[in-house]
Amino acid sequence: MNHEKLKIVILGGGTAGWMTANLMAARWKDRNIHFTLIESPDVGIVGVGEGSTPSMQNFFHEIGVEESEWMPECNATYKNGITFEGWTSIPGFEKYCHPFPSQMDIHTFPKFDNNCQLRRHNFDVEAHPDRFFLGSYLSQNQRSPKANHNFPFDHPNGYHFDSNLLGSFLRKKAKQRGVEHLQRHVSGVIQKENGDISSLKFREGEIIEADFFVDCTGFAGLLLQKTLKVPFINLDKVLFNDTAVVVATPVNKDDLNSQTKSTALKYGWAWDIPLTNRTGNGYVFSSRYCSVNDAETEFRTHLGLLDADVNVRTVKWKQGRLEKSWSKNCLAIGLSQGFIEPIEAMALHLVYNSIGHFITEFESGNFSNQNQQQYNSINDRAFDGVVDYILAHYRMNSRRDTDYWRDNAENQNITPSFLAIVQSWLGASQNNLADEIKKYDTGSFFPLASWQILFAGYGVFPPPENVKPQNIGNQSVNMDELDNFIQRCGSNYSSHLESLNTLKQLAK
Numbered sequence: 001m002n003h004e005k006l007k008i009v010i011l012g013g014g015t016a017g018w019m020t021a022n023l024m025a026a027r028w029k030d031r032n033i034h035f036t037l038i039e040s041p042d043v044g045i046v047g048v049g050e051g052s053t054p055s056m057q058n059f060f061h062e063i064g065v066e067e068s069e070w071m072p073e074c075n076a077t078y079k080n081g082i083t084f085e086g087w088t089s090i091p092g093f094e095k096y097c098h099p100f101p102s103q104m105d106i107h108t109f110p111k112f113d114n115n116c117q118l119r120r121h122n123f124d125v126e127a128h129p130d131r132f133f134l135g136s137y138l139s140q141n142q143r144s145p146k147a148n149h150n151f152p153f154d155h156p157n158g159y160h161f162d163s164n165l166l167g168s169f170l171r172k173k174a175k176q177r178g179v180e181h182l183q184r185h186v187s188g189v190i191q192k193e194n195g196d197i198s199s200l201k202f203r204e205g206e207i208i209e210a211d212f213f214v215d216c217t218g219f220a221g222l223l224l225q226k227t228l229k230v231p232f233i234n235l236d237k238v239l240f241n242d243t244a245v246v247v248a249t250p251v252n253k254d255d256l257n258s259q260t261k262s263t264a265l266k267y268g269w270a271w272d273i274p275l276t277n278r279t280g281n282g283y284v285f286s287s288r289y290c291s292v293n294d295a296e297t298e299f300r301t302h303l304g305l306l307d308a309d310v311n312v313r314t315v316k317w318k319q320g321r322l323e324k325s326w327s328k329n330c331l332a333i334g335l336s337q338g339f340i341e342p343i344e345a346m347a348l349h350l351v352y353n354s355i356g357h358f359i360t361e362f363e364s365g366n367f368s369n370q371n372q373q374q375y376n377s378i379n380d381r382a383f384d385g386v387v388d389y390i391l392a393h394y395r396m397n398s399r400r401d402t403d404y405w406r407d408n409a410e411n412q413n414i415t416p417s418f419l420a421i422v423q424s425w426l427g428a429s430q431n432n433l434a435d436e437i438k439k440y441d442t443g444s445f446f447p448l449a450s451w452q453i454l455f456a457g458y459g460v461f462p463p464p465e466n467v468k469p470q471n472i473g474n475q476s477v478n479m480d481e482l483d484n485f486i487q488r489c490g491s492n493y494s495s496h497l498e499s500l501n502t503l504k505q506l507a508k
């Protein structure tokens with residue numbers, strides 16, 4: 001293939017499509033590649049996906065966009081982590097925060113680790129994660145992740161944003177980088193004898209040819225699933241949620257959260273994502289256990305909107321992923337590659353990582369089979385690692401109020417890696433948790449600390465029969481000193497609202 005004339009078509013103008021266009025156009029700005037992004041004027045974007053991890057900071061950094069440029073335009077806010085409420089019925093563990101990691105954790109994580117070890121050996125020490133991490137403090141005190149000048153430690157942060165506005169912003173940026181944008185509905189795909197895609201046919205009859213295609217068609221899965229017939233691995237036995245009802249409500253501007261809230265309900269959980277102009281809410285549930293109508297009633301009750309005249313939208317999905325996300329001359333990015341469910345807001349993180357891996361593989365071997373295989377295996381492992389961590393939210397729950405929660409707690413459709421990790425934490429195996437995470441390579445997105453925070457945040461510790469007498473000493477942490485340390489660090493971060501107002505000023 002002649003690189004000098006490479007033509008890449010990105011099919012789909014959702015967040016995945018526009019992220020792909022921006023990243024490829026930025027990284028390959030010195031190569032002679034023509035990018036065209038095509039989106040249907042009739043098929044809208046999924047329009048959810050409003051929370052991110054810190055990977056989005058890297059994304060914007062790579063495409064050279066400052067927060068002051070994009071955040072005010074997308075009604076975006078900062079996110080320091082996620083607070084989970086009501087996922088367990090164990091007293092004292094009604095809620096916990098899963099913060100993003102920060103440099104300050106160097107000082108506090110060893111203390112958390114120490115107390116977790118003690119607690120797992122039945123010592124009565126504080127092991128709830130909330131008092132051990134600066135990110136939890138910032139989340140719970142509506143603080144910004146941006147530190148004052150005299151404290152040179154910004155806290156890595158994710159974002160909340162309006163996905164439609166983000167799409168428009170990224171479209172503008174990609175077009176400035178020379179990406180061609182066509183609004184056409186693709187009605188046919190033409191393949192070569194070897195199965196490669198040669199061109200796409202528009203409904204109007206026109207044809208567009210390319211060397212390589214990126215399938216960003218969302219749940220339509222037009223190229224890899226429908227055309228190349230790449231099998232889909234269904235995960236509905238592992239993870240039950242397949243539907244969400246979604247509604248916006250006014251935001252409390254005086255008390256703007258800098259975290260996502262995730263509250264367990266009877267058949268799933270509800271998100272609360274604060275933007276500068278509204279709060280995004282959704283109830284993610286399993287249609288096997290609850291009808292859309294019943295979910296909407298429970299959700300409206302939860303939000304105090306039972307009789308309110310608001311439009312509640314339903315979104316459905318199939319849990320799982322493609323057997324391989326790069327096949328022939330086509331790569332699936334975003335929802336067309338697969339989707340697990342929204343908890344932990346990992347989908348755009350996977351999008352960013354997948355594009356990065358693809359670019360690396362492409363640069364080292366172009367379209368060789370070896371590079372394709374390597375890409376698929378790295379990508380699959382990353383996706384499956386996320387599945388394990390998400391599964392833990394359900395499998396470890398101690399709610400017993402509905403069949404949904406009982407069945408989740410007893411679910412036997414679990415992966416060997418998940419089982420090994422849980423058994424090591426619960427003392428049911430001799431293996432060390434960190435070693436298990438490393439062995440199964442599940443820690444690329446959720447490292448040891450994330451797993452410990454989840455288990456300890458749920459109040460799940462080894463049952464007495466698994467506690468082996470061991471001489472580990474009882475050097476428990478002085479919690480008052482730790483509280484003081486975290487509060488003093490935390491006092492260097494301004495209020496969330498103040499920080500967003502500063503961005504607005506910079507944008508003017």
Ligand SMILES: Cc1cc2nc3c(=O)[nH]c(=O)nc-3n(C[C@H](O)[C@H](O)[C@H](O)COP(=O)(O)OP(=O)(O)OC[C@H]3O[C@@H](n4cnc5c(N)ncnc54)[C@H](O)[C@@H]3O)c2cc1C
Nearest residue numbers: 012013014016040045046049051186217218334335347348
């Ligand atoms: C309920 C829910 C909550 C979520 N929450 C989060 C979250 O908090 N954080 C997160 O990271 N992710 C989240 N996600 C995932 C996130 O929404 C998606 O990863 C993200 O929006 C990217 O979607 P996409 O671009 O792959 O697909 P879409 O947005 O669906 O875009 C598909 C594109 O393909 C085009 N298209 C389709 N068919 C054709 C055709 N025949 N011809 C031409 N064009 C076509 C459409 O026009 C559209 O432009 C959530 C998903 C769901 C379902």
